[in-house]
Amino acid sequence: xxxxxxxETDDEVQALALQEALEADGIAAVLVNHRDTAYPxxxxxxxxxxxxxxxxxxxAQATQLIExxxxxxxxxxxxxxxxxxxxxxxGLRGPSSLIIILLLLTLLGVVAYLLTGK
Numbered sequence: 273x274x275x276x277x278x279x280e281t282d283d284e285v286q287a288l289a290l291q292e293a294l295e296a297d298g299i300a301a302v303l304v305n306h307r308d309t310a311y312p313x314x315x316x317x318x319x320x321x322x323x324x325x326x327x328x329x330x331x332a333q334a335t336q337l338i339e340x341x342x343x344x345x346x347x348x349x350x351x352x353x354x355x356x357x358x359x360x361x362x363g364l365r366g367p368s369s370l371i372i373i374l375l376l377l378t379l380l381g382v383v384a385y386l387l388t389g390k
Contacts, residue, residue, distance in 0.1 A: 275302060275325040278334045287322035293341050299330045 281287050287303055294301040304323040326334040 273327045276331050277323050279324045279338050280321045282321045284322050299334050
C-alpha cells in the first residue's frame with residue numbers, strides 16, 4: 273500500500289504520542305525519523321524532523337484525529353519565571369557586602385596594629 277505524510281514534528285515524543293493515538297483509533301501509522309543515520313538513502317537529509325505516514329485511504333481520518341489530538345494538548349511555551357521574593361534571603365548580597373567586608377577587615381587590621389603596639 274502507498275503511504276502519505278500527514279504530519280511532521282521536531283518533537284520525537286510528540287510523534288510517538290500521535291502514533292499511539294492513531295493506532296488506538298485503528299489507523300496504521302509509520303514514523304520516519306529524518307535524523308536517523310542507520311538507513312542511508314531512505315531518509316531525507318535536508319529534513320530534520322519525524323514524519324508520520326499513513327495509508328492513502330486513511331489520510332483524512334488521520335488528519336482529523338491529529339488536529340483533535342493537538343487541540344486537546346496544553347500550549348507549551350518558555351518556562352515562566354517564578355515571582356520575585358517579597359523578602360530577600362538572609363545574608364549580604366551584591367557590591368555593598370564587598371564594601372562592608374573590606375571595611376571590617378580594615379578595622380580588624382587597625383585594631384591588630386594598635387594591640388601589638390607597632
